[in-house]
Amino acid sequence: MPPTHRYTGLIDKYRDYLPIHDDTRIISLGEGNTPLIRLNNIPKLLKKDINVYVKYEGLNPTCSFKDRGMTMAITKAVEEGSRAVICASTGNTSASAAAYASRAGITAFVIIPDGKIALGKLAQAMMHGCVVMQIEGNFDAGMSLVKEVADHAPVTIVNSINPYRLQGQKTAAFEIIEELGKAPDYHCLPLGNAGNISAYWMGYSEFNQIGVVNQRPKMCAYQASGSAPFLRGHPVANPETIATAIRIGNPQSWDKAWAAQKESQGWFDEFSDDEILRSQKLLAEKEGIFCEPASAISIAGMMRDVTSGKIPEGSTIVCTLTGHGLKDPDTAIKQSAKPPLKIKAELNDVKAAIERNLKM
């Protein structure tokens, strides 16, 4: 008989680096262990000698990186005797909270903005049987409410202000170091509520501090122009972007994100919705990788910074793709140039369509 080696989630794998007891009941769905995929075609388009990888966090159980933090947050909530959790969400956090609460047998309350949540994310929250509260207001209004409510009701907050969330999320940096055998030179990622950049920086810093690696990447984080408080230097009252996952005007990890950017000598930058969507389409068409709009901003950022030389040739770059493209099928279909060809089920019609469309 071969030995068993079933992967049982990131808490079990990284328990020495997480605030977990030996007898903690772990609530896991096998999150983490996502592929780090090397881009083959986009670097050729850029005509630059770079090593670019995407960390495809859309392949976590609920198809976003939130699961890394949620396994920790729900595990600790259960350990501490909580029977209910609450979060505000643009959609990915609510999907993850709903799934892990179901697995744990506790109740999840999620507050989502009215009419600004991608279809897939709403489907997830509803299928996992959590209590979905759609408010007249945006994410930031929901976040304020959650903080207020948690003082007055027996519910644990599982937004990224819950410190266990970032503890779980830092494991993505651990995995990247193990996958590359080093830290990358640059790490590009979307910037919304700013928990993830803080978590990655924590992860890189911990492995640097204990000597697993002897360097840390420059953290390069990107916002949508209509929702760019870090670029403006202050909160934005009415954030707007098609990248709903980063449609956040008042980020909760403000100071941590600035610290990560400064300590790493990285930078913040911004992109229009058009640029975001073009990057999403390019990644899907040239590399076969489908991410949600917000995730694609890390590709937009990498491409601009490589083209300008801000990221020099010879660099190793990791871009985080925070969520799978299936989270938001409507936006994908709307922007696809070629609608399906409607044809008769006949040989000649199909043959003709093939001949017209064959690249030679």
Place this chain on the structure above:
Amino acid sequence: MPPTHRYTGLIDKYRDYLPIHDDTRIISLGEGNTPLIRLNNIPKLLKKDINVYVKYEGLNPTCSFKDRGMTMAITKAVEEGSRAVICASTGNTSASAAAYASRAGITAFVIIPDGKIALGKLAQAMMHGCVVMQIEGNFDAGMSLVKEVADHAPVTIVNSINPYRLQGQKTAAFEIIEELGKAPDYHCLPLGNAGNISAYWMGYSEFNQIGVVNQRPKMCAYQASGSAPFLRGHPVANPETIATAIRIGNPQSWDKAWAAQKESQGWFDEFSDDEILRSQKLLAEKEGIFCEPASAISIAGMMRDVTSGKIPEGSTIVCTLTGHGLKDPDTAIKQSAKPPLKIKAELNDVKAAIERNLKM
């Protein structure tokens, strides 16, 4: 510096067991390596002492098991000089073919049924920039066309009649054996075009033959009642089911699937659409795992067969979840009992909603 151990896909991992040359250019998106998740809550509901795991194939790059076969089919098509591939599809095959063809830089033509494809799958095919042909007809009509066209145009078929597809898909059985340290006693899975049961049986049989294990599971495969040719004993002219991924009346791997069922001493069974959807919801609500409707039939089957004693207590059972729930958000939302609560962004309204909904 730590050693690198980046996972680079199933061909690279299992190359000794696949028809691959040392210098073959591998087209991969990091497919395979999906989690095998132990069910905690459903076995308790059944009040049976069983070990049930789900192989969560929805966490492949395009969110279905098709990627296992497609990495092989596209790799070999490119090796053999093909510049274009074609498939008929209920949606998952087309999404996978489109993604891997993009990665390889070749053209994918996909034939999908008119109006019977889940939203997410259509979004994938369109985003990856393949040529989508929607025919007036169902999957079986599309499949006939594909076979005819391939004789008259320079395109390689990448449906599961392409032998490399099953070669790739058999690796799921290898992974399960490595994860459990043995083969399961029972393997439950959905039955549509019947390629997957054939591939799993091939994988289990190969590892049994070379002595990695000394047993093979009973293969238990389930069809939707409105689309159940294996239960009827002959093709079905107008298959109908909400589980669109197995809405196939004339399965291409007919003989192989019968052989797998007979050699393994397993069985076929059928479920109504209502039973399928109930299993999907139960899995999402009790275990936090969201699969597409067709996948849930393996849970329905496991539950019926465990309850009846056909699968005895003490058994180790693996259920394959072929695709992620995000593939079909519409069906999920339609069947969810609780629509979002529309509430004002005010503390008292949220508090009241929490109090009404808190399980105590």
